[in-house]
Amino acid sequence: MADSRLLAAVLLVAVVGFPAAEALGVNWGTMASHQLPPSTVVRMLQDNGIKKVKLFDADSGPLEALAGTGIEVMVAIPNVMLDMMTDYDTAREWVHKNVSAYSFDGGVNIKYVAVGNEPFLSSLNGTFLNVTFPALQNIQRALNDAGLGDTIKATVPLNADVYESPKDTPVPSAGRFRAEINGLMTEIVQFLNQSGAPFTVNIYPYLSLYGNDDFPLDFAFFDGTTSPVVDTATGISYTNVFDANFDTLVSALAAAGVGGLPVVVGEVGWPTDGDKHATAAYAQRFYAGLLKKLAANAGTPLRANQYVEVYLFSLIDEDVKSIAPGNFERHWGMTRYDGQPKYYMDLSGQGRNTALAGARGVEYLPREWCVLNTNSPPNNMTMLGDNIGYACTYADCTSLSYGSTCNGMDAAGNASYAFNAYYQVFDHDEEACGFEGLAVRTRLDPSTGTCNFTIQLETTSAAGPSSPPATATAVLFSVLAAMAVTLI
Numbered sequence: 001m002a003d004s005r006l007l008a009a010v011l012l013v014a015v016v017g018f019p020a021a022e023a024l025g026v027n028w029g030t031m032a033s034h035q036l037p038p039s040t041v042v043r044m045l046q047d048n049g050i051k052k053v054k055l056f057d058a059d060s061g062p063l064e065a066l067a068g069t070g071i072e073v074m075v076a077i078p079n080v081m082l083d084m085m086t087d088y089d090t091a092r093e094w095v096h097k098n099v100s101a102y103s104f105d106g107g108v109n110i111k112y113v114a115v116g117n118e119p120f121l122s123s124l125n126g127t128f129l130n131v132t133f134p135a136l137q138n139i140q141r142a143l144n145d146a147g148l149g150d151t152i153k154a155t156v157p158l159n160a161d162v163y164e165s166p167k168d169t170p171v172p173s174a175g176r177f178r179a180e181i182n183g184l185m186t187e188i189v190q191f192l193n194q195s196g197a198p199f200t201v202n203i204y205p206y207l208s209l210y211g212n213d214d215f216p217l218d219f220a221f222f223d224g225t226t227s228p229v230v231d232t233a234t235g236i237s238y239t240n241v242f243d244a245n246f247d248t249l250v251s252a253l254a255a256a257g258v259g260g261l262p263v264v265v266g267e268v269g270w271p272t273d274g275d276k277h278a279t280a281a282y283a284q285r286f287y288a289g290l291l292k293k294l295a296a297n298a299g300t301p302l303r304a305n306q307y308v309e310v311y312l313f314s315l316i317d318e319d320v321k322s323i324a325p326g327n328f329e330r331h332w333g334m335t336r337y338d339g340q341p342k343y344y345m346d347l348s349g350q351g352r353n354t355a356l357a358g359a360r361g362v363e364y365l366p367r368e369w370c371v372l373n374t375n376s377p378p379n380n381m382t383m384l385g386d387n388i389g390y391a392c393t394y395a396d397c398t399s400l401s402y403g404s405t406c407n408g409m410d411a412a413g414n415a416s417y418a419f420n421a422y423y424q425v426f427d428h429d430e431e432a433c434g435f436e437g438l439a440v441r442t443r444l445d446p447s448t449g450t451c452n453f454t455i456q457l458e459t460t461s462a463a464g465p466s467s468p469p470a471t472a473t474a475v476l477f478s479v480l481a482a483m484a485v486t487l488i
């Protein structure tokens with residue numbers, strides 16, 4: 001609380017229209033239990049002078065809100081739909097419904113179609129290896145057939161794990177596509193080259209640091225390092241992992257015969273909670289360095305002094321993202337779930353103590369929380385653990401984890417946090433503050449210095465869940481039933 005008040009007190013209103021902001025894009029994800037209205041988000045983009053946005057689908061809500069704004073848009077086809085797109089007629093239908101429909105004067109300024117999202121991620125075990133390239137070809141062909149191919153390009157946002165340097169030559173100039181997908185990647189990049197589309201890559205310096213205590217902390221940022229990586233083949237000294245990673249890709253592209261292929265950074269950013277390195281202070285430091293570098297059009301050593309098209313990840317926190325990658329996954333937003341900035345961030349790259357312009361006119365549920373009833377009978381207290389676990393199955397408790405803003409509370413604090421998170425997700429439904437008599441509603445804000453017990457957004461749409469599941473037992477039963485089906 002104290003921090004946020006201080007921040008709010010010294011925040012300057014963001015200045016609109018700096019060149020760096022015009023060149024910047026942001027990712028707008030919608031995996032949240034409660035979403036800001038699309039028109040509110042679009043106004044926030046405009047208030048910050050942001051002229052490019054990347055989406056993860058082609059939902060009509062955001063697209064209609066973007067119509068007439070001139071903001072450049074990357075729409076997307078989710079991985080689960082790639083298989084369907086291997087059929088040309090289906091691809092044509094998709095382009096017709098989700099691209100052509102918005103391509104009119106005063107419509108949406110669609111510039112790219114993202115075919116899949118990191119479909120070759122190692123952890124996906126090759127699920128989308130066979131379908132991605134045919135889908136890419138079909139979508140570009142459908143765009144061409146619709147007469148849109150000159151201005152709208154199909155690309156595939158890929159995680160940086162599609163390329164690497166050999167263990168014995170760990171330098172950018174030795175970059176190659178991962179051996180088992182090298183043939184496929186070569187075909188894809190040559191196709192992108194032919195169609196005039198860029199290569200889209202997601203680069204995450206934060207993930208280099210996450211769970212890797214040997215990684216030099218300062219190499220993840222842009223303000224110098226005590227341990228540069230010297231590329232013995234080129235003589236280049238790399239002082240940050242972003243440049244090293246980007247140039248590893250540039251080398252892989254050259255090895256595949258398309259050394260000049262334009263590269264778009266589809267995602268880059270820093271999370272603020274859920275891990276010891278996911279903090280607002282580190283995020284602020286990371287963006288300060290990145291934005292300064294982008295504003296200067298510094299490029300990277302192998303592509304010096306070039307403008308790099310970048311989409312920051314991400315605009316808003318998303319509380320229902322999968323936490324399979326880690327507890328930080330729901331905290332990538334430059335703004336909180338309610339579109340309010342978390343730290344200083346000067347999009348113009350001049351390093352001033354300004355913040356993003358927050359979402360305007362945000363509507364919250366009433367100021368009421370659900371916490372542990374400390375007067376519960378001792379017998380019932382023994383059921384605390386189960387009830388916390390139950391609450392956290394449906395609500396976001398990642399801020400309780402080690403290294404996070406709400407870590408270090410006692411068991412009662414944990415319970416209150418979990419109960420409140422659940423109560424908020426279910427829109428203050430009376431039944432959502434039950435927990436076998438362990439919970440009670442309160443008007444007293446239970447937040448502490450670092451830990452925010454949030455009040456959720458008032459949503460009129462179907463964005464949030466409507467009513468809580470009946471009981472923990474019912475849920476447990478359905479989980480067991482699902483397991484039984486798997487076993488059979």
Ligand SMILES: *[C@@H]1O[C@H](CO)[C@@H](O)[C@H](O)[C@H]1NC(C)=O
Pocket residue numbers: 001002003004450451452453454455456
């Ligand atoms: C906590 O959330 C409320 C809105 O629910 C917000 O007004 C307040 O600034 C937040 N505090 C922190 C520390 O983020």
Ligand SMILES: *[C@@H]1O[C@H](CO)[C@@H](O)[C@H](O)[C@H]1NC(C)=O
Pocket residue numbers: 057058059060090093094095097098
């Ligand atoms: C896109 O087009 C398909 C029809 O091919 C349609 O089923 C789908 O709902 C549309 N919207 C999105 C978000 O994909």
Ligand SMILES: *[C@@H]1O[C@H](CO)[C@@H](O)[C@H](O)[C@H]1NC(C)=O
Pocket residue numbers: 123124125
């Ligand atoms: C990939 O394989 C691993 C190990 O077999 C498994 O744990 C994981 O669930 C698989 N992931 C997917 C997306 O299939």
Ligand SMILES: *[C@@H]1O[C@H](CO)[C@@H](O)[C@H](O)[C@H]1NC(C)=O
Pocket residue numbers: 126127128129130
């Ligand atoms: C991809 O195609 C190959 C060759 O037809 C086949 O062996 C493999 O099982 C397919 N993989 C998937 C994930 O469908």
Ligand SMILES: *[C@@H]1O[C@H](CO)[C@@H](O)[C@H](O)[C@H]1NC(C)=O
Pocket residue numbers: 193194195196257258259260261
């Ligand atoms: C494809 O790459 C070649 C060789 O780098 C280049 O000459 C050509 O202009 C590229 N094609 C397009 C459409 O950019």
Ligand SMILES: *[C@@H]1O[C@H](CO)[C@@H](O)[C@H](O)[C@H]1NC(C)=O
Pocket residue numbers: 400401402408409410411414
């Ligand atoms: C509170 O919850 C966190 C996250 O689950 C856990 O690590 C911690 O041990 C809990 N604290 C107590 C006192 O139970």
Ligand SMILES: *[C@@H]1O[C@H](CO)[C@@H](O)[C@H](O)[C@H]1NC(C)=O
Pocket residue numbers: 376377380436437438
């Ligand atoms: C304690 O738990 C029992 C069993 O769930 C419940 O019936 C009872 O109402 C609870 N007691 C109080 C005082 O909430």
